[in-house]
Amino acid sequence: xxxxxxxxxxxxxxxxxxxxxxxxxxxxxxxxxxxxxxxxxxxxxxxxxxxxxxxxxxxxxxxxxxxxxxxxxxxxxxxxxxxxxxxxxxxxxxxxxxxxxxxxxxxxxxxxxxxxxxxxxxxxxxxxxxxxxxxxxxxxxxxxxxxxxxxxxxxxxxxxxxxxxxxxxxxxxxxxxxxxxxxxxxxxxxxxxxxxxxxxxxxxxxxxxxxxxxxxxxxxxxxxxxxxxxxxxxxxxxxxxxxxxxxxxxxxxxxxxxxxxxxxxxxxxxxxxxxxxxxxxxxxxxxxxxxxxxxxxxxxxxxxxxxxxxxxxxxxxxxxxxxxxxxxxxxxxx
Ligand SMILES: *Cc1c(COP(=O)(O)O)cnc(C)c1O
Numbered sequence: 158x159x160x161x162x163x164x165x166x167x168x169x170x171x172x173x174x175x176x177x178x179x180x181x182x183x184x185x186x187x188x189x190x191x192x193x194x195x196x197x198x199x200x201x202x203x204x205x206x207x208x209x210x211x212x213x214x215x216x217x218x219x220x221x222x223x224x225x226x227x228x229x230x231x232x233x234x235x236x237x238x239x240x241x242x243x244x245x246x247x248x249x250x251x252x253x254x255x256x257x258x259x260x261x262x263x264x265x266x267x268x269x270x271x272x273x274x275x276x277x278x279x280x281x282x283x284x285x286x287x288x289x290x291x292x293x294x295x296x297x298x299x300x301x302x303x304x305x306x307x308x309x310x311x312x313x314x315x316x317x318x319x320x321x322x323x324x325x326x327x328x329x330x331x332x333x334x335x336x337x338x339x340x341x342x343x344x345x346x347x348x349x350x351x352x353x354x355x356x357x358x359x360x361x362x363x364x365x366x367x368x369x370x371x372x373x374x375x376x377x378x379x380x381x382x383x384x385x386x387x388x389x390x391x392x393x394x395x396x397x398x399x400x401x402x403x404x405x406x407x408x409x410x411x412x413x414x415x416x417x418x419x420x421x422x423x424x425x426x427x428x429x430x431x432x433x434x435x436x437x438x439x440x441x442x443x444x445x446x447x448x449x450x451x452x453x454x455x456x457x458x459x460x461x462x463x464x465x466x467x468x469x470x471x472x473x474x475x476x477x478x479x480x481x482x483x484x485x486x487x488x489x490x491x
Contacts, residue, residue: 194391268298
């Protein structure tokens with residue numbers, strides 16, 4: 158039996174149809190701007206999200222980094238959640254490589270950054286302080302969908318304070334599918350948006366940064382500086398285009414499976430909550446090693462760590478049978 162890998166939605170392998178599309182891709186040298194498939198992907202995402210331009214990058218980390226570097230110069234500051242990916246899980250790249258000072262603030266439980274707290278973090282114009290330039294949000298955040306009303310408020314707030322607004326939308330399409338709105342309805346509140354194609358959408362590699370033509374020109378320069386200029390990258394872009402054509406609507410299946418799994422685990426007495434494609438199960442750290450070994454013996458792979466919560470992630474390679482097997486394995490453990 159195939160193992161069921163619940164560590165992340167990054168573990169998916171390209172489907173046969175996706176590999177077929179990649180095999181057939183027309184390619185060229187994308188550093189010269191000559192790869193028709195990369196161009197098609199960039200135009201497709203820009204149009205989908207309502208921006209003038211977009212740029213294909215090797216990773217979400219790089220899409221966020223070059224987005225921040227296009228918005229902020231040396232000595233500028235961006236305000237970001239303390240548990241945001243760009244701040245906490247990208248090696249401090251904005252500071253390390255961009256000379257951009259992060260100003261982290263605690264997220265509310267729904268992943269929003271309370272605007273009155275953000276307001277207090279904005280620095281006065283004075284040589285003592287970094288220049289506050291940008292607010293960065295994340296949607297979904299730990300699977301949670303930011304409320305639409307909050308996005309409108311954040312846009313108004315940034316306009317009022319002269320800040321740019323960036324979205325780490327690694328899982329933007331999960332948010333859009335969960336809300337039943339086009340991804341552009343979320344993206345339109347932002348000056349730039351990064352999207353991962355290699356998470357729930359199931360492409361093997363790649364992210365896209367979307368924004369104004371001027372911003373994307375600058376980001377393209379930083380992409381080259383960061384070593385992200387790729388050559389016949391149309392092979393990868395073809396996988397991404399296939400994912401956008403075939404794997405967006407099905408995210409609803411991942412959300413439904415996460416919901417089922419959380420309800421069944423709760424019925425077993427395990428405190429579990431579903432947020433889009435993720436299930437969070439409260440599990441004391443000292444029990445996690447035993448749980449991981451038990452599940453491994455049933456062909457189920459999870460990650461454990463230093464938090465008293467384990468995260469189980471639904472994706473393209475987990476079907477209804479996989480969810481049923483997971484529930485059975487947890488029942489045996491409980
Ligand atoms: C995965 C992820 C990224 C970065 O993507 P990589 O392609 O792994 O570099 C950025 N933000 C969030 C929220 C993510 O989950």
